[in-house]
Amino acid sequence: MNTGILFGFLVYLALLAYIGWWANRYTKTEDQYFVGGRKVHVLAATLSDKASDFSGWLMLGYPGAAFKSGLGAFWAAIGCLFGTLADYVLIGPRLRIYAGKFRAITVPDYLEARLKDDTKLIRILSALIILVFMTAYVAAQFTAGGKTFAEGFGISDNAGILVTVIILTAYVITGGFFAVVWTDVVQAMFMLLTLLIVPFLALSRIGGFEKATQIIASADPTKLHPFGGATGLAAIVFAIGYASWIVGYLGQPHIVTRYMSVEDPRKLRRPGIFISGTWTILVLWGAFFAGFLGFAMYHAGILQVSDPEKVIPAMAVELMPGWLAGFVIAGIISAVMSTADSQLLVASSAIARDFYHKVLGKEVGKKQMVNISRLVVFGVALVGLWFAISGPKVIYQMVATAWGGLAVGFGPILTLSLWWKRATKEGAIVGMAYGLISEVLLEAKVYGWAFNPDAPGFFGTIGSWFNGIPVFFINFFVTLIVIIIVSLLTKPPEDVVKLHEEIFRKVPVETGRKSITETRVKSQVENVADFVIAKGIA
């Protein structure tokens, strides 16, 4: 085992342990355990949003795609960037405003209250969507963590999975949401540094960008083409295939829960979108160029790569001293853990909060509810561990549907319920049930990830129309239309419509918050009088 790598990693581990211990002090109620008491600093909430979003895919999968496909893979970065921005423009501030109004802790909490569903069907469907798709996602992250440990420290995959689960579960159980969010901040920094350093080191080793493109052009000129050599309709399908991630962003519970936790919805506009957007641009450019330049290094004979997805670890070992490579390995594990911890917490909230507390109606003390939630985290982690160790086949089949399943299950109803006063609970129930069932069937049994003409009968005909386009991308819009039609055929309660109109009213910028100038021009007596009136003392 390389002691330099071990040192870098131990520094990272010490930071996680400290944060877990610190966060435990502020984790005494269910509100605090699942959304940090709705008082999470905007910097932490927004960086945690992105660290939770980008999993091992950013450090392993995406550079691997850039290595294999070249410039065409940049369309995935475009989809991710605009997905991130769409989350802020369409979801973030409005969801935080409603979450505060309803005291919502989870996405099902919000949907049930917003659509005034007294049947509990929305909550049950939401919890089912989260459990089915998120548990598989968690298991896949455990596996990715295990493989990175195996690569970095020379242990077996299963031992690596076990180490990942122990570290992760320990700080999620101890510190809940606060620990998850603040460890995400540290992890976001590790990811950013890694993806800034690696491409520059690669450039200096190759001898400049001109030289790199020359090497790539001589090996495979289609890797320098924006659409991988495709033209006409094929080029559009190529771009949509990569950029389709964009609609998925609107429905990921482990991402949108961050917006529900932020201290003030107005801060999601500024500085929120700037922190998230800038971080996203930097890491996506870094990850793309790491893979792109890694291909040039490979063809120049500078780099040995056994698997394109291991291009960043290979570059770290080749280009960096041992202790710095340790930080890169920590950066990769950070990406895995920062996603898995958020998913673990959301999956647990579906059982502890949505099923146990709300559907079954079990009322226990605040402290007991937190302890029950901790037990559930442990239980979900064990199930994830079992999936991760029991073999890749089951996991990959389920993970292929996970992103799409969450996108279709939650994206359309979240977006419509925040922007359309006519959205009804009937529309939500039918749309979510359709999303859950259709995603499982279409992706697991009929098409797989993308439409293709090989599917049987009528599905084959549809497959030939949309050949190559991801199933969830089309299914997202189908679900959206289903919800709109059912909502138009039914009627929302009048008080729900009225609240929706009322809650998003805009006020002049100065009215919401007292400006510094306004405060200064008032006398001390006037300020005291304002305070007394505001607090209802007089």
Add this chain to the structure above:
Amino acid sequence: MGLSGPAWATLLVPTLLGILTMFLYGFWDRITGKEYYVDDEILAYDEDLVEQLKEEGKA
């Protein structure tokens, strides 16, 4: 050799559009002079947490 014009456009145009979107949305309240109404009920902080932060002098 370097990248072709369309290749640079693929990299730069969406990135610049993203930055433009960030600035437009980020300053939309300044541009229009209006923002969402927010009060204590909407902020809805966890009372126990606020109490503890006050004790520690952090709120």
